[in-house]
Amino acid sequence: MQSAQAATHLIANLPSANGVWTHLHPMPGALADGDMPAGEVSLVVEQGLIRWIGAGDAVPAAYAALPRFDGGGALLTPGLVDCHTHLVYGGQRANEFAMRLADASYEEVAKAGGGIVSSVRATREDDEDTLFASAARRLEELLAEGVCAIEIKSGYGLALEHERKQLRVARRLGEAYGVTVRTTFLGAHALPPEYAGRSQDYIDVVCNEMLPALAAEGLVDAVDVFCERIGFSLAETEQVFKAAKALGLPVKLHAEQLSDMGGSALAARYGALSCDHIEHLSAEGIATMKAAGTVAVLLPGAYYTLRDTHLPPIQALRDAGVPMAVSTDHNPGTSPALSLLLMANMACTLFRLTVPEALVGITRNAALALGLQDTHGTIGVGRPANFVLWGVQEASELAYWFGQRPVRTVVRQGRVAV
Ligand code: NIG
Numbered sequence: 357m358q359s360a361q362a363a364t365h366l367i368a369n370l371p372s373a374n375g376v377w378t379h380l381h382p383m384p385g386a387l388a389d390g391d392m393p394a395g396e397v398s399l400v401v402e403q404g405l406i407r408w409i410g411a412g413d414a415v416p417a418a419y420a421a422l423p424r425f426d427g428g429g430a431l432l433t434p435g436l437v438d439c440h441t442h443l444v445y446g447g448q449r450a451n452e453f454a455m456r457l458a459d460a461s462y463e464e465v466a467k468a469g470g471g472i473v474s475s476v477r478a479t480r481e482d483d484e485d486t487l488f489a490s491a492a493r494r495l496e497e498l499l500a501e502g503v504c505a506i507e508i509k510s511g512y513g514l515a516l517e518h519e520r521k522q523l524r525v526a527r528r529l530g531e532a533y534g535v536t537v538r539t540t541f542l543g544a545h546a547l548p549p550e551y552a553g554r555s556q557d558y559i560d561v562v563c564n565e566m567l568p569a570l571a572a573e574g575l576v577d578a579v580d581v582f583c584e585r586i587g588f589s590l591a592e593t594e595q596v597f598k599a600a601k602a603l604g605l606p607v608k609l610h611a612e613q614l615s616d617m618g619g620s621a622l623a624a625r626y627g628a629l630s631c632d633h634i635e636h637l638s639a640e641g642i643a644t645m646k647a648a649g650t651v652a653v654l655l656p657g658a659y660y661t662l663r664d665t666h667l668p669p670i671q672a673l674r675d676a677g678v679p680m681a682v683s684t685d686h687n688p689g690t691s692p693a694l695s696l697l698l699m700a701n702m703a704c705t706l707f708r709l710t711v712p713e714a715l716v717g718i719t720r721n722a723a724l725a726l727g728l729q730d731t732h733g734t735i736g737v738g739r740p741a742n743f744v745l746w747g748v749q750e751a752s753e754l755a756y757w758f759g760q761r762p763v764r765t766v767v768r769q770g771r772v773a774v
């Protein structure tokens with residue numbers, strides 16, 4: 357990948373965005389405090405924060421002496437938020453892709469040494485710096501498209517030292533790139549080979565040793581489980597949730613991807629931030645998520661890669677008023693995707709989201725899925741200066757084009773990043 361560019365987004369290398377930004381067209385829903393009258397707006401960035409937003413290009417006298425950046429009529433959106441990724445891992449799994457194309461079943465892939473555990477092997481072999489370098493290249497791709505906040509899960513270590521390594525890399529990426537990183541501990545992602553046939557023993561270690569240790573080191577912002585026939589049971593999931601709650605950590609869930617396990621309703625009862633995948637989500641799951649304010653995170657990249665045909669219940673989620681987010685689910689097995697705009701496109705084409713739903717799904721609702729709604733996902737006075745200017749004529753083009761990157765300028769954490 358683009359190693360020559362690998363340092364371009366490091367926050368230390370980026371110029372300040374402090375100044376007056378004029379001639380901008382906010383996308384509908386972009387502003388935290390509601391849309392302004394149609395027409396251009398200006399905004400002021402100072403010390404990394406948005407200080408002022410107003411219609412037209414006249415700014416209060418207090419800001420008149422600041423540098424000016426002419427947006428040239430560009431579309432303005434909040435910085436994008438990728439709310440579900442497995443960005444840090446060793447190796448890649450192109451061989452599995454080829455096997456799947458030749459109609460290999462999940463079991464056959466697993467027998468040939470593939471699946472999550474093959475990434476576990478590769479991740480355990482890499483040291484922290486190696487993992488940082490490979491994840492940084494992937495992160496650069498997302499940042500170049502306007503991502504300003506990202507969730508990064510562990511789950512390819514499945515042993516304390518290796519889960520720690522992944523989460524430390526996630527934290528380091530956030531510092532080096534000035535991107536908001538929310539870490540999620542996914543120790544219950546798969547059963548590590550050394551625990552074969554001893555699932556309960558492994559879950560006990562996850563709950564009693566790994567999670568408390570990593571939380572004490574400040575490495576865990578949320579806790580996730582892969583609740584599935586090929587993952588962990590409902591009872592095991594609940595045990596992990598209890599351990600998370602005891603430490604005051606929010607939960608989220610890989611739920612209802614391949615079957616209806618009832619995981620979403622369980623997660624919502626634990627006040628989950630989000631339930632993710634949810635192709636097989638039931639009416640009860642939807643009602644419980646609505647009552648709990650849990651976000652439905654849609655992952656069309658995994659649906660596409662697995663050639664799934666069971667659509668998530670979009671109309672029922674819409675009718676119930678459950679907020680929907682869209683994410684890359686970047687991972688080396690089921691969604692090697694590095695474009696959130698492509699995911700927005702696929703959420704529309706495959707899942708029948710409307711374009712506004714898809715765009716809110718990669719901004720406002722994605723921030724909600726991370727508990728970042730007060731600072732990210734919308735543009736507002738007092739919030740960190742995270743926004744993107746796009747070279748398009750209308751917002752719907754963001755979900756319409758694919759395979760191109762119509763970004764004109766990215767402002768991330770008060771710096772001009774692109
Ligand atoms: O979100 N569903 C489980 N976890 C990942 C896949 C991980 C992998 O195959 O490596 C997902 O799709």
Ligand code: FE
Nearest residue numbers: 440442610685
């Ligand atoms: Fe995932």
